[in-house]
Amino acid sequence: MEFFDFGTVFFLVAAVVIFFQLRNVLGRRTGNERPPFDPYTAARTPDKSKDSAKSPENVVALPRKRSAGEANDDAYRPIDAVAQPGTDLNKGLRAIKDADPGFEPKTFLEGAKMAYEMIVMAFADGDRKTLKNLLSREVFEGFVAAIADRESRSEKIQSSFVGIDKADFVSAEMKGSEAHVTLRIVSELISATRDSAGTVIDGDPETVAEVKDVWTFARDTRSRDPNWKLVATEAED
Template sequence: MATLVVLALVFVFVALRLWSVLGSRTGHEQTFAKPVERPAAPRAVPVVAGESTPSIGAESAPAPAAANGLRAIASADPSFDPQRFVEGAKSAYGMILEAYWRGDRETLGKLVDGEVADAFNHAITEREAAGETLDNRLIAIEQAQIEDARIDGGVASIRIRFDADIAAVTRDGEGNVVAGSTSDAVPTHDVWTFSRPVKSPDPNWMLTETDEAA
């Protein structure tokens, strides 16, 4: 069981900022309580077989502040591998953003938990009520770095920063562009936290927090 969330293998179903990306801040729609529209953003992280993936950039070594937490997670779960986790997290980043953009609540329900899930659902509902759709595309994940890691009450949490390029467009009910451009990619910087009970038989990690990187 890969600690990294190969959700692709587990669930088989197959991120500017939540508004643009997610639509409010989970992507950049406006801010995360309501996804933002600009480009906006792995319990172990899903990876879907056969799914096309964006260009992947360099991986950074975990930040020094994360060292103790990563050791604690590896001690509690010998199968945990930081590098594999980052690979899975990058796949999850793209899958979650794409699901949010197309309003796929079912897929989001398998990858996102808690208040983050509520924020996504709220943003999708508002977008649907306005008769708008998102025509966004994750061009590249330039870098992904683990910034922090910890175990609290038997739950492992890993915070990872994503630097990505996203092309985003918002269309009205008639298909007219009301915001954004498909020809320009906007640099996006997000910090997502994935969590997972270390003793759970389920190897998947869930997205439990999102924020814009400083």
């Protein structure tokens, strides 16, 4: 039997010790290791640090603060749609908008057309209660006087409202705190006045007539009451 000499044993022991030391160091994970480098994956994966600096998709655009002038332009845009900028009508509507931020021309126009029909029919029917809610005191007194005069002669109006063909802004202005808007309204109406015997003395119960009116509506912008009232009427030939 052959025996290892001292030198051979020494190197064997030293090799075993070095092996375990390297294993302890190389085989231990600290949690900070980088993943293995894959050259194919690296070639396909873009460098995010570079792309983020170049690509506009990674940039979040903050909203630009509007100036006071731009904000006013937005508020006046509905007015500019119904009245040419720079005209007296446009200036008047803008003044009303300044006094009453809730004022919108198209909304007002729709409301005025509904009020027009209600007033016309209430006058024909002698409905004082409805008229009182829609007319100013002066106009109400005039309408009531006409109704009373008609009733004193036992006359009645037979009326059918066909519709409004056209409604346009004529003028607008602020009178102190009171907003005034004048409209030209073209409507179609079937109307006839009959005497106590039922005989037609005015109009035609079978014919649609075109009626042209210029009406002015007003409201106090300081009031909590949002309703406008008819303050002036004028028939247009």
